[in-house]
Amino acid sequence: MKKYAIREISELTGVKPVTLRAWQRRYNLIEPERTEKGHxxxxxxxIDLINDIQGWLGxxxxxxxxKALLESGKQAESEVSAxxxxxxxxxxxxxxxxxxxxGKAETLIHSVLKEYPLNVVETQFIQPVEQALGLVRQNLRSLQFGLFQTLMLTKLNAIIEAENKAARSGKALxxxxxxxxxVPSRIMALSLVEKGCKVTIIDEVEDLSGLLGHPCLEEFSTLAIYSARAINESQMAAIQQLETMISGELILPELLQRLKR
Structure with missing residues (x-):
């Protein structure tokens, strides 16, 4: 029977190593085998169990x-709202x-990012928080949203930096x-890290044409370009040129994909 190291399992399932460890140590959900050296x-x-866990989280x-739902079997599914x-x-x-x-918000965010896969964090934590903040009175909303963004960016950047050190599936720009x-920009970057890529992040780029013909571009197997809003014609033209030039994968958020059509 084939056996996988924790990094391989992370890439196969999309669950961070730190999350897999938390599921084992704190919740006793998974009990991996061990090598003589303890790995x-x-x-x-x-893998099947991890997929079942993600199904419940979803x-x-x-x-x-x-854990209780897994142990009680499929009949418990009717008791849970989909x-x-x-x-x-x-x-x-x-x-x-x-x-x-x-301090409290930071602790809670740390716990969520440690214990849940990225897709669950995004759809069942970040989005509901931001939707709720959208209902807060404007002057207070600005403060609360700013604090949430600051804490999330700090934590996501730290995770990306830590996971980058163990990357083994090519380089992404x-x-x-x-x-x-x-936050969505860092979620997108972290999704690349979770695929095993070593990600180089460059923020606040105004002119994308500098990438055209850049001698170092071929070192990256993946190029991802993110924008939170519509871009100008020259930026879109550069993206369209890059798509025909690079040998690797070009990843764009849904907004830029729509604009490119």
Whole structure:
């Protein structure tokens, strides 16, 4: 039976190594085998279990409740709403942001990023928090949203930096257009890191034409370009030229994909 190291399992399932360790140590969900030196080894059975865990998380079940559901079997599925919109951590984070309690909000964000896969973090934590903040009175919303963005960016950047050190599946160049340093940009960059890429991030790029014919571009197997808003004609022209020039993969967010058509 084929066995996988934790990095291989992470790339196969999309679950960060730190999250896999948390599922083992804190929640006793996964028990990998061990080498003589103590390194974790996983099998197809573990992969299937990880996929089952992600299935429950995708239904909105908090990680602390997954073990009981796994043990009780499929009949428990009817007891869980398939439309649960957010993690239990959303309300405590909103309370912490409302009181400008940086320490509490930081601790909660750290826990969520450690215990949940990126897709769950994005759809069941970040999006509900931002939607709720959108209902706050404008002068207070600016403060609370600013604190949330600051804490999320700091943590996401730290994760990217740490995971970059163990990257083993090629190099990716991540470019964010001027005025586009936000949480979605870092989620996009982190998704590349989780695929095993070593990501070089360059922010606040106004002129994309500098990439055209750049001698170092071929060193990267992936080029990702992010913008939070519509770009100008010269920037789009540069992207279209890059698409025909590079031998690797070009990744664009949905907004730029629509504009390019």
């Amino acid at each position: 974790r080894l996983y099998t197809q059975k573990h 239904k909105g079940v908090s990680i602390g409740k997954v 439309n649960m919109a957010h993690l239990d951590d959303v309300e405590p984070v909103l309370d912490a942001l409302a009181s400008l309690n940086k 991540f470019i964010s257009v001027q005025g586009s340093v936000d």
